[in-house]
Amino acid sequence: MQIKDELPESIKEQLQHYQTNTTTYTALIRKGGYMPPNKEIVTDAITALLLGKNILLKGPTGAGKTKFAETLSNLFQQPMFSINSSVDIDAESLLGFKTLNYEGEKQVIEFIPGPVINAMEHGTFLYIDEINMAKPETLPIINGVLDYRRSITNPFTNEIVTASTGFNVIAAINEGYVGTVPLNEALKNRFIVIEIPYIQGEQLKQLIFRNTQLTDETVVDLFVKLSNDLIQAVAQGKIAEDGASIRALLDACDLSKHIPARRAIQRAIADKLDEDREREFIMSLAETLFS
Structure with a gap:
């Protein structure tokens, strides 16, 4: 620099x-x-x-x-x-x-x-x-x-x-x-x-490895993809800004080490939102990525 x-x-x-x-x-x-x-x-x-x-x-x-x-x-x-x-x-x-x-x-x-x-x-x-x-x-x-x-x-x-x-x-x-x-x-x-924007891509991947219990690179890559999709959804007005919270994503990563990833995403991310359509949208992404 x-x-x-x-x-x-x-x-x-x-x-x-x-x-x-x-x-x-x-x-x-x-x-x-x-x-x-x-x-x-x-x-x-x-x-x-x-x-x-x-x-x-x-x-x-x-x-x-x-x-x-x-x-x-x-x-x-x-x-x-x-x-x-x-x-x-x-x-x-x-x-x-x-x-x-x-x-x-x-x-x-x-x-x-x-x-x-x-x-x-x-x-x-x-x-x-x-x-x-x-x-x-x-x-x-x-x-x-x-x-x-x-x-x-x-x-x-x-x-x-x-x-x-x-x-x-x-x-x-x-x-x-x-x-x-x-x-x-x-x-x-x-x-x-x-x-201060959301971090994405390789930086988010390293953050997940460093700050959560996840060690499986394949699963971490899926969470990075989920985060990118959520950020795009916020930009398009499909979900509230809270839905793309990196803090919530890291919580979901930790939970997924012990419970199924889709349920972890529901507890840490989707259920925090007020609108049924927003929760359904997030869970649809989770179903697609973590089927």
């Missing part, structure tokens, strides 16, 4: 280090991490993080966005504080909360930092999963954390918290799902967007 000449020398050196020592497919697989469909995804994510940019991982459910975030955390040897977004998330969920404690016999009010404050103070990664599940009025609280200021006035203590060196934000988004809302432009503009 060629390193762009316009990058600062220090960034080029660090990127060269990651490319030559840790971001090869073999190294990622050995770490049990994310297997990228192409090396550019890893290179671009690392470059953005080295430049102090926030990255937004955008892609279908089960494509490996969280696993990719964990892999980046491992590559940078950075712990990662996480936020699982929902409609119930509020300032306390993000920043922390006050509680009563004792110093000797004296009762005192103590502030317990949340994931945002913890990541900022420790200079580590912050991962915000399904960021578009949070209510639109909640996330602007951390706008200052996500831009050049890298700071926030803690509303619970009135202290200004500035991020330590090493602090970075990785977020993930699933678009179009029930309960999600579009990110407003002010928030979206604070991220570098990286598309």
Whole structure:
């Protein structure tokens, strides 16, 4: 992979280090991490993080966005504080909360930092999963954390918290799902967007060998073909996006080691879908491939 000449020398050196020592497919697989469909995804994510940019991982459910975030955390040897977004998330969920404690016999009010404050103070990664599940009025609280200021006035203590060196934000988004809302432009503009597609072909085959109990190459090839057919079906609008989840496919692979493959596909993939026609479509594929 060629390193762009316009990058600062220090960034080029660090990127060269990651490319030559840790971001090869073999190294990622050995770490049990994310297997990228192409090396550019890893290179671009690392470059953005080295430049102090926030990255937004955008892609279908089960494509490996969280696993990719964990892999980046491992590559940078950075712990990662996480936020699982929902409609119930509020300032306390993000920043922390006050509680009563004792110093000797004296009762005192103590502030317990949340994931945002913890990541900022420790200079580590912050991962915000399904960021578009949070209510639109909640996330602007951390706008200052996500831009050049890298700071926030803690509303619970009135202290200004500035991020330590090493602090970075990785977020993930699933678009179009029930309960999600579009990110407003002010928030979206604070991220570098990286598309995370489903992996296919030989890379998926190696992922199955590495992360499931399957060892029979013939059976693994059938699951790779099933995955390709499911991804095409999603693109054609025949089934919901959940039906092509790589996470669900790996579950089916594990189950198939102990129960018939068609039943494994039913339990791990088909029965998760709401529509009878979608379930029937998937089971028809399973019957054809695993007859």
